[in-house]
Amino acid sequence: xxxxxxxxxxxxxxxxxxxxxxxxxxxxxxxxxxxxxxxxxxxxxxxxxxxxxxxxxxxxxxxxxxxxxxxxxxxxxxxxxxxxxxxxxxxxxxxxxxxxxxxxxxxxxxxxxxxxxxxxxxxxxxxxxxxxxxxxxxxxxxxxxxxxxxxxxxxxxxxxxxxxxxxxxxxxxxxxxxxxxxxxxxxxxxxxxxxxxxxxxxxxxxxxxxxxxxxxxxxxxxxxxxxxxxxxxxxxxxxxxxxxxxx
Amino acid sequence: xxxxxxxxxxxxxxxxxxxxxxxxxxxxxxxxxxxxxxxxxxxxxxxxxxxxxxxxxxxxxxxxxxxxxxxxxxxxxxxxxxxxxxxxxxxxxxxxxxxxxxxxxxxxxxxxxxxxxxxxxxxxxxxxxxxxxxxxxxxxxxxxxxxxxxxxxxxxxxxxxxxxxxxxxxxxxxxxxxxxxxxxxxxxxxxxxxxxxxxxxxxxxxxxxxxxxxxxxxxxxxxxxxxxxxxxxxxxxxxxxxxxxxxxxxxxxxxxxxxxxxxxxxxxxxxxxxxxxxxxxxxxxxxxxxxxxxxxxxxxxxxxxxxxxxxxxxxxxxxxxxxxxxxxxxxxxxxxxxxxxxxxxxxxxxxxxxxxxxxxxxxxxxxxxxxxxxxxxxxxxxxxxxxxxxxxxxxxxxxxxxxxxxxxxxxxxxxxxxxxxxx
Numbered sequence: 001x002x003x004x005x006x007x008x009x010x011x012x013x014x015x016x017x018x019x020x021x022x023x024x025x026x027x028x029x030x031x032x033x034x035x036x037x038x039x040x041x042x043x044x045x046x047x048x049x050x051x052x053x054x055x056x057x058x059x060x061x062x063x064x065x066x067x068x069x070x071x072x073x074x075x076x077x078x079x080x081x082x083x084x085x086x087x088x089x090x091x092x093x094x095x096x097x098x099x100x101x102x103x104x105x106x107x108x109x110x111x112x113x114x115x116x117x118x119x120x121x122x123x124x125x126x127x128x129x130x131x132x133x134x135x136x137x138x139x140x141x142x143x144x145x146x147x148x149x150x151x152x153x154x155x156x157x158x159x160x161x162x163x164x165x166x167x168x169x170x171x172x173x174x175x176x177x178x179x180x181x182x183x184x185x186x187x188x189x190x191x192x193x194x195x196x197x198x199x200x201x202x203x204x205x206x207x208x209x210x211x212x213x214x215x216x217x218x219x220x221x222x223x224x225x226x227x228x229x230x231x232x233x234x235x236x237x238x239x240x241x242x243x244x245x246x247x
Numbered sequence: 248x249x250x251x252x253x254x255x256x257x258x259x260x261x262x263x264x265x266x267x268x269x270x271x272x273x274x275x276x277x278x279x280x281x282x283x284x285x286x287x288x289x290x291x292x293x294x295x296x297x298x299x300x301x302x303x304x305x306x307x308x309x310x311x312x313x314x315x316x317x318x319x320x321x322x323x324x325x326x327x328x329x330x331x332x333x334x335x336x337x338x339x340x341x342x343x344x345x346x347x348x349x350x351x352x353x354x355x356x357x358x359x360x361x362x363x364x365x366x367x368x369x370x371x372x373x374x375x376x377x378x379x380x381x382x383x384x385x386x387x388x389x390x391x392x393x394x395x396x397x398x399x400x401x402x403x404x405x406x407x408x409x410x411x412x413x414x415x416x417x418x419x420x421x422x423x424x425x426x427x428x429x430x431x432x433x434x435x436x437x438x439x440x441x442x443x444x445x446x447x448x449x450x451x452x453x454x455x456x457x458x459x460x461x462x463x464x465x466x467x468x469x470x471x472x473x474x475x476x477x478x479x480x481x482x483x484x485x486x487x488x489x490x491x492x493x494x495x496x497x498x499x500x501x502x503x504x505x506x507x508x509x510x511x512x513x514x515x516x517x518x519x520x521x522x523x524x525x526x527x528x529x530x531x532x533x534x535x536x537x538x539x540x541x542x543x544x545x546x547x548x549x550x551x552x553x554x555x556x557x558x559x560x561x562x563x564x565x566x567x568x569x570x571x572x573x574x575x576x577x578x579x580x581x582x583x584x585x586x587x588x589x590x591x592x593x594x595x596x597x598x599x600x601x602x603x604x605x606x607x608x609x610x611x612x613x614x615x616x617x618x619x620x621x622x623x624x625x626x627x628x629x630x631x632x633x634x635x636x637x638x639x640x641x642x643x644x645x646x647x648x649x650x651x652x653x654x655x656x657x658x659x660x661x662x663x664x665x666x667x668x669x670x
Contacts, residue, residue: 050440052440053322053326053331053333054322055333055440057439057440059440059441075441079437079439079441079477080439080441080442083441083442083444094442094444096442096443096444096445098443098444098445098475099432099444099445099446101432101444101446103369103432103444103446104369104370105369106369106370108367108374109367109369109434112367112434113436114442115440115441115442116436116440116441116442117440
């Protein structure tokens with residue numbers, strides 16, 4: 001009896017130790033990322049600092065988002081004042097003060113740079129859980145900028161995904177996505193994201209300052225900063241209306 | 248005096264003998280004449296083609312790519328394949344003043360601001376295009392845009408005025424299924440890196456017979472494009488046109504003085520394509536020479552055969568007192584006659600072909616399956632008909648063919664009369 005208890009205790013200790021050494025599974029890590037970064041609603045005022053071709057441009061915007069369906073962005077810096085985007089029912093519309101018209105952005109245009117930044121329209125308005133779109137594989141762990149990080153490889157579930165493969169570096173301690181790389185089907189690295197600053201909002205960690213590089217553009221980077229941020233607060237549906245876009 | 252007369256008489260006699268000799272075998276003579284004629288025809292035709300093509304490229308470069316003298320900023324030059332709009336010329340001066348100063352230079356006809364920018368198109372099978380911001384009224388005073396018909400190239404409607412209008416190329420309209428009156432929603436990126444959305448209405452369709460423009464370009468009023476791109480009254484490039492295009496080198500210096508530092512000033516002759524075509528001339532001369540030499544092999548062969556056939560005759564000529572030089576001269580002159588006749592026939596046929604080609608252009612787009620887009624040349628090619636090309640082809644044909652027969656002719660000089668008569 002005594003021997004049996006000893007064996008059970010030893011087995012339990014070994015299992016616990018093995019579990020502690022192997023760390024979380026790939027799915028758990030991705031769920032943690034989604035838990036941090038996926039929101040039900042978001043409101044912020046932000047800045048995009050674009051550095052390209054030796055020049056620096058600052059774009060200021062106000063952003064409202066609800067789930068993955070509704071997004072409204074209004075640019076407020078003098079050069080772009082009045083340019084507004086509305087994502088509604090899977091469609092992206094733009095209102096431009098130059099044309100004084102609402103136009104539908106579709107197809108190849110969605111993959112183009114937004115406001116000359118390193119982000120595409122798709123990049124900037126996407127808010128769907130990664131776990132719903134990708135199959136994760138844990139590739140190991142490595143230090144990144146002095147932080148211990150898990151390396152997670154994601155393979156797209158659908159062929160229509162803009163980036164068929166992603167690689168994420170996830171902070172072991174905070175769960176922040178410290179860095180991610182976006183790949184094409186050919187394996188070519190298209191974009192690179194680096195976290196500059198994340199904040200704890202409620203019980204989650206949320207990136208508020210980050211850098212994106214479109215590797216197909218020479219000497220180009222965009223720093224994205226959220227100056228004021230509110231997550232999961234109620235937003236009136238009228239914000240995401242064509243009327244608001246045309247106003 | 249007597250020696251000179253005697254020598255002239257001897258040359259005349261040798262020429263007569265050589266001339267009569269070529270008719271001793273008419274079929275062989277005809278064959279030699281045809282070989283030289285084909286080579287000379289080829290050379291003249293190809294030269295007319297190349298000169299026509301070079302003229303076409305120069306015309307396109309001067310009209311669309313550089314003007315006679317082109318001004319850009321250093322920043323633009325570093326990224327010019329993207330047509331960046333954030334590096335205007337004369338940034339710290341009023342554009343009107345700069346244009347006025349350039350137009351006051353002696354020999355300058357006009358200084359035209361132009362802006363080229365990429366555009367992404369909405370709901371179109373054609374996804375991207377080039378916006379070409381120009382003052383069409385001023386442009387048409389200086390330029391003839393349709394390179395074949397020598398007119399403004401307008402097929403339908405009109406060129407855009409100052410309003411919310413544009414004109415598109417015929418190929419562009421065909422591919423995207425657009426017509427006059429249709430809106431053309433598009434996006435471009437301003438000098439401040441802002442996405443600018445615009446929905447001009449198509450008021451005209453043009454055909455410049457320059458594939459790149461017919462397929463990719465949307466002509467818009469420069470004033471409107473300046474506003475949309477946030478350039479105010481500034482421009483991306485200045486195209487300076489001179490009274491005489493060959494005066495461009497002198498003007499380039501004067502324009503550079505007006506523009507000051509921070510600008511890149513070049514004349515049309517500096518264009519990569521023009522410079523490359525000029526450098527290629529050496530290659531063409533070598534190709535023509537090789538072709539002429541190959542054709543001359545038939546004459547060389549004929550001369551060698553004739554020497555072999557007439558070996559007894561050569562021995563007789565030597566025995567009767569003709570010197571080695573005179574015997575060589577007979578065979579050499581015979582070859583020269585063949586060359587002259589062949590070159591003359593080739594020149595006449597080549598001249599006729601190039602004259603026809605200069606009146607009825609060749610449709611290069613059809614020939615190349617529309618693949619001439621990246622090459623700054625008109626879609627139709629006019630051959631160049633020029634007396635200089637004909638004279639050059641004739642002299643070149645005679646000289647190369649005759650020179651090739653000199654060595655085989657010398658063979659006749661080393662035949663011993665006694666040895667020759669014994670055969």
